[in-house]
Amino acid sequence: MGAPADALKKALIAGLVTLGLCFPIVALRTDANFSNQLVLTPRWGLTFTLAAIAAVGVFLISLLRPAGFERATPKRALDTAPPHPFFRYLPRIGLVLLLAYPFLALAISASGGPGLLKLVDTYGIQILIYVLLGLGLNIILGLAGLLDLGFVAFYAVGAYSSALLTTTFGLSFWIVLPLAGILAAFWGVMISLPVLRLKGDYIAIVTLAFAEIVRLVLVNWVPVTGGYAGISSIPKPTLLGLSLGPEPGSLTSLLGIPFSPFYRLAFMYYLVLALALAAYWATLRLRTLPVGRAWEAMREDEIACRSLGINTVATKVSAFAAGAFFGGIAGAFFSAHYGFISPKSFEFLESAMIVAIVVLGGLGSMIGVVIAATVMVGGTELLRELGVLKAVFGPDFDPAQYRMLLFGLAMVMLMVWRPKGLIATREPTVRLKPQPTRGAPAVSAGE
Amino acid sequence: MRWLSDPLLAVDHLSMRFGGLVAINALSFTVGRGDITALIGPNGAGKTTVFNCITGFYKPTSGRIALAQGGTLERGAIEALTRSGKKRTQGVNPELFLLERMADHAIASEARVARTFQNIRLFPGMTVLENLIVAQHKTLMAASDYSLGGLLGLAKYRAAERKAIDLAKAWLEVVGLVARADDPAGDLPYGAQRRLEIARAMCTNPVLLCLDEPAAGLNNRESAELTQLLRGIRAQTGVSILLIEHDMSVVMDISDHVVVIEYGVKIADGTADEVKSDPKVIAAYLGVDDEEVAVAEAGSVAP
Known part of the structure; x- marks a missing residue:
């Protein structure tokens, strides 16, 4: 046939x-x-x-594809073929685009595109918050291999501690930001203690329970957290002690330029971008340090680690602390940016979203986390307003209602095609022979 | 007879019970400094359990495991340390350790006992080189100031890492895996994985190397190469080797000292030649040497 x-x-x-x-x-x-x-x-x-x-x-x-959907098999790397020069400059191009994004958004919204708030806030800041969260969980789940289904607890601890410290004690955002990270890291240590004796699925259950405990405390400890009403009017971060708002004495009035919400938006965007880049850089560094290698070795084989003199208790605690630190930083930024937090923002669905980002991106891959966060967060938002689907399914089709369905379908297909995530290759932390320079001719003409 | 005159490790009345099952019963033996000692016995004799007790993966039910670094193990010193209630001596030579009181990772990093596993336990997703760098965790961790200095990119850590790579490279040369240094360890063929596991254990700079069936799954030529490798490692580093092995040609060829156990009890202890001719060992390996049963069977089975 x-x-x-x-x-x-x-x-x-x-x-x-x-x-x-x-x-x-x-x-x-x-x-x-x-x-x-x-x-x-x-x-x-x-x-x-x-x-x-x-x-x-x-x-x-x-x-x-007559053979149907085959499972993706890792291809043997043919290192002889140099990558296209384009890929060599890709990181730099990406960085320039990220830096220029608020101004691009300004141009797009001026030329009749979607609103500026939507572009910078939803597609910029929100994605970068998830990148920060994804990088945090990437240490715990991707590198150390500990399935933490309650990562949102660290996010919540960071958000609430920074909100409470700024509103009750009037501390500046810049002092509270590292404090929130440290407090979340402290929580990470606390959570890691019962986890130490557990393996695999049991870790998932315990962390899930811990996240629920945190959420229930936030809901029920009304005198401190405000319960479901949450905490509002959290002060916005300042730039060198000057606010970016419309009130007198702010940076714009000092400079004598008219107030525009764009300034604050751009400022917050660059702030979270800097935090995400710092987290990226720190993870990159940690991977080449003995702790980072011990995390990955523990993911591969815990018993072998112990036989080599690695204290797996300290290694697990450090992974939880480092991951939670990033989560806490993300929480502090979140509370300062939106000015309002409530337990609604820290439900299990958030944890699931962060886990999905790390798994879809490819466990342990940082570029994968960035891509997956962009696709997951940006994609769901984009699906909300796809008018094309109306043409297919009739005028009373509301894409916003079906976005989770379409999204789930896309995720299932992605996992069938790329079961190890978007970026399945692992970059070694150290090489004996230096990698042939990317983009350079691999074999000289004389050979 | 170094295991009597200059012991490095003394296992003393070691017992291990799992519920009602007695896996090891009052086992005592010593390992000589610089010797290759083989621990043999039929399947289920408790050999791997002994290993797990020595390396701290099991807490023995009772008994004592003492190890000396840099000198002969003296009975009096062991007794004194046992009575003091401490895990180890500090700043004396020879340094004494009571392994049954120590955690598994401390036995590897402080007492410097390295081990391999019956079913190979590499870090398959990491490269061959990374496997050997992970083994030098203790040195590198100290050099990175417990990550703080390393995070800031201090030169001290970079120098330490370079040294670690050099040591790893030296061991890769010994086991002949330099060409595959940057490949994932899980991609290596079986025999190479066994050699890599030994190289990784040696990267921890051990005084005692415990090998759990290093020749399992190797063909004759590979087994012969393994014997060569182990002899070379001992000659080069002076490390004492304790190995569990089923391949009798390897055991008889390589061992200075053989300890035979059956049902958790020592049945023979001596040089390879002494053990080979021991009737209890022959009985344990070849079957029950019971006259009556033999006669009865001969009568009924013989045609």
Whole structure:
């Protein structure tokens, strides 16, 4: 049987299956009319459209990939072929783009695109907060291999401690920022103590429970945390002691330029960008230090670690403390940026999101975390306003309601194609032979 | 007879019980400084349990495991340390350690006892070189000022790392794996993984190297190479080697001293030749040497 015939057969089956599935769900729709009677509305057109889409889709896929979806197998690296010069400059290009982003956003919104707040806040600051959180969990889960399902606890500790310290004691954001990191790290140490004797799945359960405890304390300790009402009017960070707001005595009025919300937005963007870059740099450094290597070795084989004289208790505690520190910093920034926090922001879904970022990015890969955070956070926001989908599913289709569904589908497909995450290759922390210079010709003409 | 005149390790009335099962029962033996000592016995005799007690992975039910660094183990000194309630002596020569009182990682880093495992335990995702660098954790950790100096990029740490790489490279040359230094350890063939595990253990700079079935799964040629390698390592570093092995050709070829155990009890102890001709050992390995059973079987089975 030829490939097209085979594809046709598969397409036919897929179409029939879709038809069968859609018959009770889509084709027969019941609505209640004014006298509260159920009225049956057949929707055969939509049903057949969906079946046709499935059949055509399967037909095309089977033509393109007759073997179906194979699992991605790690290809043997052919180091002889030098990467394209473009990849050599990619990090620099990326950095320049990140630095220029607020101004690009200004240009886009001026030329009729989405609003500036949306562009810088949602697509810039929010993604970078998740990058910071992802980098934190990357140490615990990606490097040390400890499945922490309660990472949001550190985020919450950082956010609440910084909010309480600034609102109650009037401390400056710049003092509170490292303090929040240290307090969260302290929590990391506390959580790691019961975890020390556990392995794998049990760690996940204990950390999950700890995060719930933190959340319930936030909800119920009303005199301190305000319960569900949360903490509001948290002071904004200042630049060299000068505020960026509209009030007199702020930086803009001193400079004699008119106030614009863009200044503060850009300032917060650069602040979180600097924090994320610092976290990235610190992780890069830590990986080449004995602690970092011990984290990775512990992920690979804990018993072998102990046989080499590595104290796995101290190693686990240090991984939790370092990861929690980044989480606490992210929390402090979050509370200062939005000016309001409540237990709603620190639910299990957040932990799941951060775990998904680390796993999708590829365990231990920092670039993977950055890409996954961009795709996950930016993607869900983007799906909210995709007008294209309206053209496909009719005018009363609201993409915002289906975004989680589409998103889940995308995640499942990604995990089938790339089971080890987006970036599955691990860069060694040390090499005996120096890597051939990237982009340079690998073999000289004389050889 | 160095295990009697100049012992490095003394296992004294070691017992290990798992619930009702007595895995080791009042086992005593010594390991001579610079010797290659083999611990042999039939399957399930408790050899790996002895290893796990020595390296701290199990806490023995009772008994004493004493180790001396830099000199002969003296009975009187061991008794004094035992009575003092401490884990180790500080600043005397020879330095004494009571391994049954120490944690597993401290036995590796302070008492300097390194080990390999019956089923190889490398860090498969890390490169060959990284495996050997991880083994030098203690030295590098001190050089990085427990990460603070290293995080700031102090020259002291960079120099220490360079030294660590040099040591790793030297061991890679010994085991013939320099060409694969930057490959993931899990990609190596089986025999190379065994050699790498030995090299990694040696990177911790041990005084006693415990090898759990180093020749398991190797063919004859690879076993012969392994014997060469172990002899070379001992000649080069003077490390004492304690090994569990089933391959009798390796054991008889390499060992200065053989300890035979069966059901957790020592049944023979001596040079390879002495042990080979010991009737209890032959009985343990070849079956029950019971006259009556033999006669009865001969009567019924013989055609």
